[in-house]
Amino acid sequence: MYELIIIGAGPAGITASVYAARKKLEFLVITKDIGGQAALSGEIENYTGYQFISGPELAKKFEEHIRKYGVEVREGEEVIRVSRRDNLVEIFSYKGEYKAKTVIIASGKRSRELKVPGEKEFKNRGLTYCATCDGPLFAGKEVAVIGGGNSALDASLQLVRIAKKIYLVNIAQELIGDKIMQEKLLGYKNVEVLNNKKVTAVLGDKMVKSISIKDIVSGKEEVLDIEGVFVEIGLIPNSEFAVDVEKNQFGEIKVNCHNETNIPGIFAAGDVTDVPEKQIVIACGEGAKACLSAFTYLSTQK
Amino acid sequence: MSKSVKIYSTPTCPFCIRAKQFLKENKITFEDLDVSQNPEYAEEMIRKSGQMGVPVLDIEGEIIVGFDKERIKSALGL
Structure with missing residues (x-):
């Protein structure tokens, strides 16, 4: 049983992790990779404090930041279902089953496919x-x-x-x-x-x-x-696993300004949400907010 | 007995960087082949893996496409 589980380790998930570590929450990060889409960017010139940084470099800095706090990260693990039951949130992945008091969904977006003949056959073949x-x-x-x-x-x-x-x-x-x-x-x-x-x-x-x-x-x-x-025709949110959570027409998870979803205990942050503008710096801020909201929620539950 | 490990990579690819970090963390010695600098390596990689995505790992002849931590671990006997 965890106080918090963070799904995803892109800018939003990483920032939420840093805040959770500093609040000394008992928490876990489940993620497919570290850095998310930020790791795939070429040149980043609009992330405060860095006039220029490459995506892989920023991802490395993100990773160093959470490693410093000894955060427990289940990397290479994909979540397949998140739902609330008996005042707790249940998280199922291909590898396990977890329970937590709160969850922050920061699973980001993935590339939209062309959906034309030949696309699947030639993936990684040009x-x-x-x-x-x-x-x-x-x-x-x-x-x-x-x-x-x-x-x-x-x-x-x-x-x-x-x-x-x-x-x-x-x-x-x-x-x-x-x-x-x-x-x-x-x-x-x-x-x-x-x-x-x-x-x-x-x-x-x-x-x-x-x-x-x-x-x-x-x-x-x-x-x-x-x-x-x-x-490079845009992105779709990785939100399919959040079955009961309310989403907009694009599949983005609806959140209010406290990063709360329609389900108590389930928060969301970053590109997977309907927050306007998808930017690294915005996702970071949203991740911080989501963690602080989860922290407030946890203290009211005690 | 250490196994022969080759990694076909590009300097910019995040998963290549992560794969190399992983090997280093596990004290595995490996040969890093930069396919962006050497077309021969690129051709070798395409021939071995039948595809163009990086990274590709060659662990004693076992070809692993992508940073597939579990497969890398099992190929290395970690």
Whole structure:
């Protein structure tokens, strides 16, 4: 029996852990990985105190921070169900079953898939959701980045010095990512933006050879010969396991300004919630708030 | 008797960094092959694992794709 279980160890979960450790709560962290999406970012220039830090470096700093407090972390463990029963929260994972007085869900988001033929077959065979990880394997090759938001621009910026040519395949009329990133990217001659284009299939033999794209205005289809596909079309919340918790239309867990969900004892923080704006610094703040709210809840329960 | 351990990685990949940290923590000596610097390593990795995702670990011929802690542990007999 724990006072608190934190699900996830991205910016929100890590910050909640640091606060929980300092409040000397009896708690446990269950997580698939450490660092979450932050670990996959290329360049981070808007996290206070760091004018520049890479995602993996920040993730390492996060990990060092919780290791300092000797936090109990079950890494590589995925939660499959969270529900409240008899005044307690029950948490089931593929590896075990836990009970706690409170839980903070900070499970973040994962990459949205294209859902087109060939996507599954060519995953890691030229198609990837992580430019930071796999980008360097495409040195001197022609690649396509799918998307038009900040993550697509970030992925493209990571690739400009590696790949020979980058097609940025964007379904909307124009790019929606930050202007400063757009300007930076468009300064490179090896980048070509293709607006109003939808990917309809990923093609190849052993590895990716091309993608089929359709112009959503003219309806015309064409084949783009590339050897790499970087899918950056947004994110979906990892909230399926929180069965009884109220969510919005996007599957994000609804929280109030105290990070409380509709179920007493269940709190949520960071990108998995409906908090406006998904940013590392915001997720950190939300994680801190969630922990302090759980702490207050615990003291009123005694 | 220590096993031969190779890791195919890129310097930026967080799971590569974590996998290497894990090996170090367990005092496993390993050969780090940076596929971003050497296309031969990249080809070798693709041939061995049939895919392009990093990290790939080669532990005495057993190929492990990704930072799969449990499989790494069992391959190393930890």
